[in-house]
Amino acid sequence: MNAFFATVRRDLLLAMRRKSEVLTAVFFFVIVTSLFPLGIGPEPVLLKKIAPGILWVAALLATLLGLPRLFAADHVDGTLEQMALSPSPLGLLVAGKILAHWLLCGLPLVLLAPVLGLQFDLDASALGILTLALLLGTPLLSLIGAIGAALTLGVRGGGVLLALLILPLYIPALIFGAGAVEAHIAGLEVGGHLSLLAAMLVLAAFFAPWATTAALRIALE
């Protein structure tokens, strides 16, 4: 487990040295969500209705923006090969990198979402559900995205390809994440949505590092 935490610490440290990369994705999230009212119009009833969907789609795209960097730098300077050769299992190190990616790209979105939700006239309890859903959903996005990032590592046109591969797989997270908030606004029970999100998170936490490791080994061959 030491290797796991060392990887997390290393990736966080590297990101802190180059803050702009992390901040870009966060600003992207803020700007995209602010564009929608400008495009659709300032009517509060409509904005409140579409807020969960917009915030979730923006979160998907912001996560996607950070994914190509997950393995790219380590692949270029050979760190990834050293990781594959190291005595600690590669899956554990990959899991550490995914956790670091979530802390850098996912967690800021979770923390910002309530503030952005205020722009859309969501009330306090809806904001709470939104934050909770994103807290369960964004790690899922990082985990699934890591598979795509590993598959497209060093491939021509990797960034666009990554979107094509990963976005269809994000659909269940989008449906249940945004659905939880919508159900809450409509006065329905949200437990089911959140449970399903949590179930998918558990499933992905088990399988995704494994599939990512397999994809990385193929890329390193």
Added chain:
Amino acid sequence: MRQSLIQWFKFASPQSFYPLAGRMIPWFWAAAAIFGISGLWISFFVAPTDAQQGEGYRIIFVHVPASWMSMFIYLVMAFWAGLGLALNTRVSAMMAQSLAPTGALMAALSLWTGALWGKPMWGAWWVWDARLTSELILFFLYLGFMALQAAIDDPRRADKAGAILALVGVVNIPIIYFSVKWWNTLHQGSTINLNKAPSMAQTMLWGMLLMALAFWMYSIAVALMRVRAIILERERHTEWVKHAVE
């Protein structure tokens, strides 16, 4: 038992699979033609006009088989891809690669004929019904698989990366399907319900089954033709290909 195993793996080599595929192709084309002609004859001339939907319903004789094949081909593709990944057999990966365009074609055909059917029946080319939406996502999955394979220059890496993507897709398909289904029931007051289709006349069912068989045979024939082309392309450095092409 041992003898039979060797026989199976014999065709895992491109050199011995190439002529086998060549011999099988005419049979599958013939079967596709026979099933197709009889299926079309039943669907146009024998099957009665539907009491509620008129003549327009006849598009389902193409639509339903195309939808079935689009889903079935993804499973077959993932099976070959997984086999190729596990046993490192090259022909398996080539089969997966050759099935993908046919699967995408079937998904596109299913969406297109669905739109043609939806316009007269529902008054809309497209509705966000659970089945339509999941078919669209399946189409995206095919495109992703093909795009990933096309983007990687090294064919062995393309095979393996594609195989992982296909397997991840197979795990996700039921999750996507049920999530779309629940999303749909949550959002839509049941204005349109595909599940309450009127019970089908016997001849309609026969027409549909024959058409499904025709599509199935066509898919196999086309996939085998494509896999032969892939084999020639990838094995072009070998002696036997030089002789085979002559």
